[in-house]
Amino acid sequence: MAASPFLGLAGAVAADGVDEGVPAHYGNPLVEQRRLEAGDAVVDLSNRGVVTVTGPDRLSWLHSMASQALDRLAPGEGVETLLLDANGRIEHAAHVVDDGETTWLVAEGSEASGLAAFLDRMRFMLRVEVADRSADFGVLAAATADALDRATGSDASLSAAPDWVDPWADPRGHRYAAEHPDWRWVERIVPLDRLGEAARAVASGRVHAAGSLAAEALRIAAWRPRFATEVDERSIPHELDWLQSAVDLGKGCYRGQETVAKVLNLGRPPRRLVLLHLDGSDTVLPVAGEPVVALKVRPEPEPGAEPERRTVGAITSSAMHHELGPIALAVIKRAVPAGxxxxxxxxGIDVAAGQQEVVPADAGPEVDIPRLPRLGVRH
Structure with missing residues (x-):
């Protein structure tokens, strides 16, 4: 893949890790956050993967495998879906939009080829064609479509598909959290060979650019899970409050559906997502994978004894937010008390963290199972 033209803009500093290939920032991530939040900036996500599915059976076929209802997806309607294994664990996540002839799926760049390969293996005799188009298309994102319009202009050739509007802000599924922070996010699929025109729009002052650090800070503050950061080999949708935007609980007969229903109706998520407000006095920002620990104080500790440390989870992503300061998302054990x-x-430093629940510690079954009366002893 050729270097993104956004990396040639003034002040651009390349990102590494999961966002390698696009700018991390342009000199001032906090200012970029404010511009992005206000709808005055666009983010280069040209390192994301793009998979297309064509053919008359595409929507009913995808519907049969996905956690989301896709069989009646209207042209221009954007949804989010997961592909699960037989035990309900998350294997793929995709942003989905259909234009009437082609279904477009946006995934993490590192996941696109695997997603396309999986879908291709599942075609059987149906009239569908799957293609990994990541070498041809990328993504621009912003808080508003207006900001994207200023970057791409009125030229329809700079938009390959209808915009995808993130449903996280307007969930249709089950939500564990009582209330979520505000979140606006729009993604536009653009031909990579035309991405330079969007970069020139930034250089001319029509719109500002924000880097991946700004986008991540706003995402984390909105509790919005991302496949590349919050998902591991054990993740199920419930743990990340992902039922609300990516799972249609009215459909069945897809792989992993039994686990989705059982945990929601009869069980509890084994782990849960939390937002951590971090002590910034040591100017240390934790990174993904670093342990989250709790101190257990014995009821009658011996004099001078240190509290017992227990690892209860791990950081999944972190950022310096322009209002909240240092924050992070972490996945921790369900039984860890909220307070x-x-x-x-x-x-090598202990960073104090106050937790804000995303999936509550007391999230329980949705089905109220009546207790059977105990049978008395017969005489």
Whole structure:
């Protein structure tokens, strides 16, 4: 893949890790956050993967495998879906939009080829064609379509498909959290060979550019899970409050559906997503994978005894937010009490962390199972 033209803009600093290939920032990530939040900036996501599915059976076929209802997806309607394994664990996540002839799926760049290969294996005799188009198309994102219009102009050739509007802000499924922060996000699929025109729109002052650091900070503050960061080999949708935007609970007969229904109706998520407000006095920002620990104090501790440390989870993503300061998302054990102080072990330093629940510690079954009366002893 050729270098993104956004990396040639003034002040651009390349990102690494999961966002390698696009700018991390242009000199001032906090200012970029404010511009992005206000709808005055666009983000280069040209490193994302794009998979297309064509053919008359495409929507009913995708519907049969996906966690989301796709069989009646209207042209221009954007949804989010997951592909699960037989045990309900998340294997793929995609942003989906259909234009009437082609279904477009946007995934993490590192996942696109695997997603396309999986779908291709599942075609059987149906009239569908799957293609990994990541070498031809990328993504621009913003808080508003207006910002994207200023970057791409009125030229329809700079938009390959209808815009995808993130349903996280207007969920249709089950939500564990009582209330979510505000979140606006629009993605536009653009031909990579025309991405330079959007970069020139930024250079001319028609719109500002924000880097991946700004986008991540706003995403984390909105509790919005991302496949590349919050998902591991054990993740099920419930743990990340992902039922609300990516799972249609009215459909069945897809792989993993039994686990989705059982945990929602009869069980509890084994782990849960939390937002951590971090102590910034040591100017240490934890990174993904660093342990989150809780201190257990014995009822009658011995004099001078240190509280017992127990690892209860791990950081999944972190950022410096322009209003909240240092924050992070973490996945922790369900049984960790909501009010208990936590510590993140980062760079040899203990970083104090206050947790804000996303999936509540007391999230329980949705089905109220009546208790059977105990049978008395017969005489």
């Amino acid at each position: 208990i102080p936590l510590i993140v072990e980062s760079h």
